[in-house]
Amino acid sequence: MNQLTAFVQSSVGKKIFMSLTGLFLCSFLLVHLVGNLTLLKNDGGAAFDAYSHFMSTNGAIRVLEVGLVLGFLVHICAGLLVWWQNRQARPTKYETYRLKDTTPWASRNTIVTGSIVLIFLVVHLQTFVGGLRFTENPPSAYALVASAFSSGWYSAFYVVALVLLGYHLRHGFQAAFQTLGLRNKRYGGLLDAIGVLFWLIVPIGFAILPVYFYFFHNVSDATMALGGI
Numbered sequence: 442m443n444q445l446t447a448f449v450q451s452s453v454g455k456k457i458f459m460s461l462t463g464l465f466l467c468s469f470l471l472v473h474l475v476g477n478l479t480l481l482k483n484d485g486g487a488a489f490d491a492y493s494h495f496m497s498t499n500g501a502i503r504v505l506e507v508g509l510v511l512g513f514l515v516h517i518c519a520g521l522l523v524w525w526q527n528r529q530a531r532p533t534k535y536e537t538y539r540l541k542d543t544t545p546w547a548s549r550n551t552i553v554t555g556s557i558v559l560i561f562l563v564v565h566l567q568t569f570v571g572g573l574r575f576t577e578n579p580p581s582a583y584a585l586v587a588s589a590f591s592s593g594w595y596s597a598f599y600v601v602a603l604v605l606l607g608y609h610l611r612h613g614f615q616a617a618f619q620t621l622g623l624r625n626k627r628y629g630g631l632l633d634a635i636g637v638l639f640w641l642i643v644p645i646g647f648a649i650l651p652v653y654f655y656f657f658h659n660v661s662d663a664t665m666a667l668g669g670i
């Protein structure tokens with residue numbers, strides 16, 4: 442038990458928790474993106490509504506959701522603690538200056554990008570989970586998405602948050618494999634390629650949705666869909 446406590450309290454232990462939960466959250470992102478891309482199907486939202494209905498009613502998904510919430514909590518707590526420990530052991534001004542020269546922006550600002558992604562997540566869950574599950578007469582999921590992204594501000598907020606999510610994942614993905622000791626000469630290239638999928642392709646895939654709905658989706662369609670429920 443003492444060994445476990447010592448492991449959790451150690452910097453390496455926290456980084457391992459952060460890496461494992463981070464990779465788990467990445468797998469959620471991929472599944473969420475694949476489901477969300479059905480929004481682009483020209484079927485009046487039928488495929489997306491079926492996906493959303495399945496996600497909000499299936500028992501197995503309910504259990505996974507508990508894991509998802511725990512994953513987020515552990516990731517955030519471990520991240521904050523590691524950041525705080527590093528801050529306490531902060532190098533001198535001169536060394537900080539040199540760090541800026543050698544370390545990429547994404548690596549120096551994980552706490553900033555992570556915090557903004559967290560704010561994004563709160564707004565996102567309030568709009569969609571709140572709007573679908575905690576509303577008396579919920580609209581269809583498709584209608585809610587179309588209506589939310591008919592706002593320029595809301596869509597722009599998504600695009601900015603997704604750029605920062607990309608930066609967050611760019612550092613996080615590499616750091617996770619480094620921490621887990623899986624980055625070596627043999628697999629380095631492969632991991633970099635998978636990393637690009639997560640930090641570049643996944644955020645672009647999500648960002649296509651607000652852009653598509655704002656610029657190419659008929660606003661009156663969204664209003665009619667909401668009003669028709």
Ligand code: HEM
Nearest residue numbers: 477493496497506565569570573582586599647648650651
């Ligand atoms: C930009 C495009 C996105 C769209 C259109 C979208 C849409 C949705 C919708 C409709 C739901 C509610 C599902 C339901 O309750 O049935 C949802 C839930 C959720 N979204 Fe997104 N999402 C997007 C991006 C993201 C991103 C980038 C993240 C993470 C950084 C994210 C994280 C979540 C989480 C954690 C949930 C709750 C999952 C659950 O309770 O099962 N979403 N999203």
